[in-house]
Amino acid sequence: MSGRSEEGSAWFPAARFGLFVHFGLYSLAARHEWVRSREAMTDADYDRYLERFDPDLFDAAALARAAREAGMRYAVLTAKHHDGFCLFDSKLTDYTSARVTGRDLVAEFAEAMRAEGLRVGLYYSLLDWRHPDFTVDRYHPLRDGVRPEEAAGRDMARYRAYMRGQVRELLTGYGPVDLLFFDFTYPAKGPAEWGAEELMAMVRDLRPGIVVNDRLGIPGDYVTPEQYQPDRPLTRDGAEVMWEACHTLNGSWGYDRDNHDYKSPDLLVRMLVQSVACGGNLLLNVGPTGRGALDPRAAQTLRAIGAWMSPHARAVHGAGPSAFEPPPNCLYTQRGDRLYLHLLAWPLRHVHLPGLAGRVRYAQLLHDGSEVRFDELDGAGHEHNNLAPPGRPPGTLTLTLPVVRPEVLLPVVELVLRDESR
Numbered sequence: 001m002s003g004r005s006e007e008g009s010a011w012f013p014a015a016r017f018g019l020f021v022h023f024g025l026y027s028l029a030a031r032h033e034w035v036r037s038r039e040a041m042t043d044a045d046y047d048r049y050l051e052r053f054d055p056d057l058f059d060a061a062a063l064a065r066a067a068r069e070a071g072m073r074y075a076v077l078t079a080k081h082h083d084g085f086c087l088f089d090s091k092l093t094d095y096t097s098a099r100v101t102g103r104d105l106v107a108e109f110a111e112a113m114r115a116e117g118l119r120v121g122l123y124y125s126l127l128d129w130r131h132p133d134f135t136v137d138r139y140h141p142l143r144d145g146v147r148p149e150e151a152a153g154r155d156m157a158r159y160r161a162y163m164r165g166q167v168r169e170l171l172t173g174y175g176p177v178d179l180l181f182f183d184f185t186y187p188a189k190g191p192a193e194w195g196a197e198e199l200m201a202m203v204r205d206l207r208p209g210i211v212v213n214d215r216l217g218i219p220g221d222y223v224t225p226e227q228y229q230p231d232r233p234l235t236r237d238g239a240e241v242m243w244e245a246c247h248t249l250n251g252s253w254g255y256d257r258d259n260h261d262y263k264s265p266d267l268l269v270r271m272l273v274q275s276v277a278c279g280g281n282l283l284l285n286v287g288p289t290g291r292g293a294l295d296p297r298a299a300q301t302l303r304a305i306g307a308w309m310s311p312h313a314r315a316v317h318g319a320g321p322s323a324f325e326p327p328p329n330c331l332y333t334q335r336g337d338r339l340y341l342h343l344l345a346w347p348l349r350h351v352h353l354p355g356l357a358g359r360v361r362y363a364q365l366l367h368d369g370s371e372v373r374f375d376e377l378d379g380a381g382h383e384h385n386n387l388a389p390p391g392r393p394p395g396t397l398t399l400t401l402p403v404v405r406p407e408v409l410l411p412v413v414e415l416v417l418r419d420e421s422r
């Protein structure tokens with residue numbers, strides 16, 4: 001057991017922002033990572049991507065640098081997706097990047113992320129459309145064509161053993177893996193088919209401090225809203241849970257050439273801040289091209305987010321929800337005695353913060369450290385200025401902002417509180 005695994009999962013909620021990387025044979029088709037299922041391709045149909053798989057532009061070091069510069073603290077790579085193709089040197093199948101190209105992309109990825117100080121996560125698909133023992137269900141590409149005698153020969157027990165073997169390979173051959181993202185459980189297959197309890201026990205045994213998601217169909221360490229943005233803390237049996245919203249840049253996880261439905265950097269920053277304000281993380285996906293490169297649109301988006309993160313990171317990393325109620329069009333994140341006011345819409349000169357009178361020591365715009373002046377209104381004795389309209393509740397703190405909105409994706413005021421109370 002390494003020191004890292006003894007630290008447990010505290011790094012995960014502190015990190016708040018991670019990179020998801022979907023790369024595989026489907027990246028060559030360039031029309032969504034489910035292409036094999038959607039188009040019901042046979043093995044032979046899909047082999048045309050295997051024959052041409054050449055990730056000559058997959059540069060893990062560049063990917064790691066882009067992630068770090070965007071303010072991300074961890075990254076998760078598809079070690080195996082639903083098509084069954086492995087980006088690692090598995091001894092249990094020939095269907096691997098190592099066999100086709102001599103490259104173990106998981107090894108390259110893990111090493112590069114660690115070199116940039118990022119935590120390493122691996123995605124492992126529970127579905128496997130290539131494995132001969134994975135039974136043919138309605139998602140399976142062979143759903144219309146498989147012969148009954150062949151279907152009868154499929155044995156999920158053998159497939160479960162294969163999964164356990166591969167997960168063991170991933171957790172023992174690639175240094176300290178910090179996170180596992182299993183994917184996914186659906187009506188036809190769940191914990192029983194995956195051997196979920198046994199698999200989870202093995203994972204915990206091999207890496208006691210690892211963070212595991214909830215898609216084995218049994219509770220994990222965190223929950224995974226997908227392409228869905230929670231607007232309040234998530235709970236299970238009344239207790240708050242760790243969560244991570246995973247989002248695409250354009251609706252597809254795998255490279256999707258003709259899909260131009262890109263989320264803007266400012267929307268993505270708001271999604272990140274809303275996650276933090278609700279006690280969650282954001283795992284933002286990129287789908288490298290068929291040759292493995294980050295496409296220009298993804299690279300540009302990461303750079304734009306990085307330009308915001310660079311001065312604003314402390315409102316994100318290690319921050320979480322605040323018990324203070326934000327005014328309209330605002331979000332709060334808090335870390336200790338620092339309360340961060342994120343201004344989703346730029347107000348005219350003044351913003352009124354209920355409950356904060358007497359609680360704030362100092363205020364500044366976070367991007368440039370320029371002081372923001374404030375008045376504490378007692379609800380009655382405000383005749384000396386024009387700041388408080390009648391009816392403003394006692395205890396309101398009023399900030400005076402510049403008329404012109406700062407040119408950042410999301411302006412933030414840092415409020416230094418007199419104590420750490422939330």
Ligand code: GLC
Nearest residue numbers: 022033034183184226246253
């Ligand atoms: C879904 C999709 C899959 C994608 C994943 C990411 O489960 O099946 O293609 O990898 O979401 O969370």
